Amino acid sequence: MKDLSYHILDIVQNSLNAGAQRVEIDLWEETPTGRLTLKINDNGRGMDADMLKRITDPFFTTSVKKKVGLGLPLLKQNAELTGGSCSVESESGQGTRVTAIFNRNHIDMIPTGDLAITLKTLIASSHERDFLFTCRRDEEGFEVNTAEIRSQLEGVSLASREVLDYISTFIRDNLKSMT
Amino acid sequence: MNKIKNLADLRDLKDKLQTKTKLRDKSENPEQMVQVKVAMATCCIASGSRETMNYIVDELDKRNIDAVVTQTGCMGYCYAEPTVEVIMPGKEPVVFGYVDTKKADEIIEKYIKSGILVEGIIPVNYKKIEQ
Numbered sequence: 342m343k344d345l346s347y348h349i350l351d352i353v354q355n356s357l358n359a360g361a362q363r364v365e366i367d368l369w370e371e372t373p374t375g376r377l378t379l380k381i382n383d384n385g386r387g388m389d390a391d392m393l394k395r396i397t398d399p400f401f402t403t404s405v406k407k408k409v410g411l412g413l414p415l416l417k418q419n420a421e422l423t424g425g426s427c428s429v430e431s432e433s434g435q436g437t438r439v440t441a442i443f444n445r446n447h448i449d450m451i452p453t454g455d456l457a458i459t460l461k462t463l464i465a466s467s468h469e470r471d472f473l474f475t476c477r478r479d480e481e482g483f484e485v486n487t488a489e490i491r492s493q494l495e496g497v498s499l500a501s502r503e504v505l506d507y508i509s510t511f512i513r514d515n516l517k518s519m520t
Numbered sequence: 521m522n523k524i525k526n527l528a529d530l531r532d533l534k535d536k537l538q539t540k541t542k543l544r545d546k547s548e549n550p551e552q553m554v555q556v557k558v559a560m561a562t563c564c565i566a567s568g569s570r571e572t573m574n575y576i577v578d579e580l581d582k583r584n585i586d587a588v589v590t591q592t593g594c595m596g597y598c599y600a601e602p603t604v605e606v607i608m609p610g611k612e613p614v615v616f617g618y619v620d621t622k623k624a625d626e627i628i629e630k631y632i633k634s635g636i637l638v639e640g641i642i643p644v645n646y647k648k649i650e651q
């Protein structure tokens with residue numbers, strides 16, 4: 342994966358494939374230490390203890406159409422390359438939480454990439470699900486709550502291009518003002 | 521925490537869109553919509569499915585085609601990523617391989633708009649592979 346925004350898209354696909362109705366994506370940067378924490382929390386079907394043990398093994402997947410699962414091992418690898426870590430907590434029937442910690446200042450840190458496009462892609466292709474995206478840098482931050490936006494739109498689809506553009510612009514503007 | 525709290529903005533947008541949808545609704549009914557599924561597993565994302573998906577979402581709208589665009593897991597054709605499945609109303613699904621934005625443009629213009637098949641179809645025993 343080229344950058345963090347692609348990892349986020351990829352890890353959230355796991356949540357969507359696990360039937361999650363709600364996915365929370367939380368990106369938090371602490372500038373004094375350079376620590377960047379990514380949390381992806383879903384209410385999908387989760388995993389049992391046995392499966393959880395094998396999940397970062399690149400040769401483990403429950404997909405019947407292929408032989409390897411790469412999403413989580415790649416995220417773990419990129420986090421560990423910066424001296425960080427990646428962990429997965431899950432309970433069968435309850436949901437899953439993926440936490441990846443990076444060191445932003447490390448030479449091997451991947452770029453952030455285009456978070457607005459990743460969010461747009463997720464909302465466009467799964468507009469009936471709820472996404473809560475929060476992005477924080479120290480004390481500053483912003484959030485996009487699609488359940489809230491949907492209720493404001495009164496029947497107009499979240500997947501309308503104008504709405505998607507509006508949300509993307511909101512994310513871009515806020516990211517800009519945070520730097 | 522900054523929020524999308526400019527509700528007036530969203531409402532304006534909503535009103536504008538509601539009139540637009542009303543105009544279109546007359547001719548369309550949901551079951552008659554084109555369905556487009558973009559495969560979005562790790563291998564697909566690495567080979568450009570995010571770009572393909574965004575292009576398709578934007579272009580279908582710009583060209584006034586009412587379609588449902590969704591994501592699916594790996595379709596099992598990793599060698600031909602990004603892959604896109606198109607279901608025209610009343611027709612069998614067709615899977616296209618190596619769909620970059622150029623190919624996507626061709627699929628929209630020829631297959632979706634005029635029903636003309638374009639190159640790049642993955643010959644499928646598709647139904648057997650489906651879980």
Ligand SMILES: Nc1ncnc2c1ncn2[C@@H]1O[C@H](COP(=O)(O)OP(=O)(O)OP(=O)(O)O)[C@@H](O)[C@H]1O
Pocket residue numbers: 355356359383385386387388396401402403404409410411412413414436437561562563594
């Ligand atoms: N959020 C989740 N909820 C439930 N199960 C999950 C979740 N994330 C991962 N899994 C399980 O762990 C397996 C491995 O995930 P991983 O992302 O590494 O590979 P994959 O999704 O199978 O394939 P790939 O990501 O390469 O397309 C999945 O097949 C799935 O069974």
Ligand SMILES: [Mg+2]
Pocket residue numbers: 351352354355410411412413561562
């Ligand atoms: Mg995956």
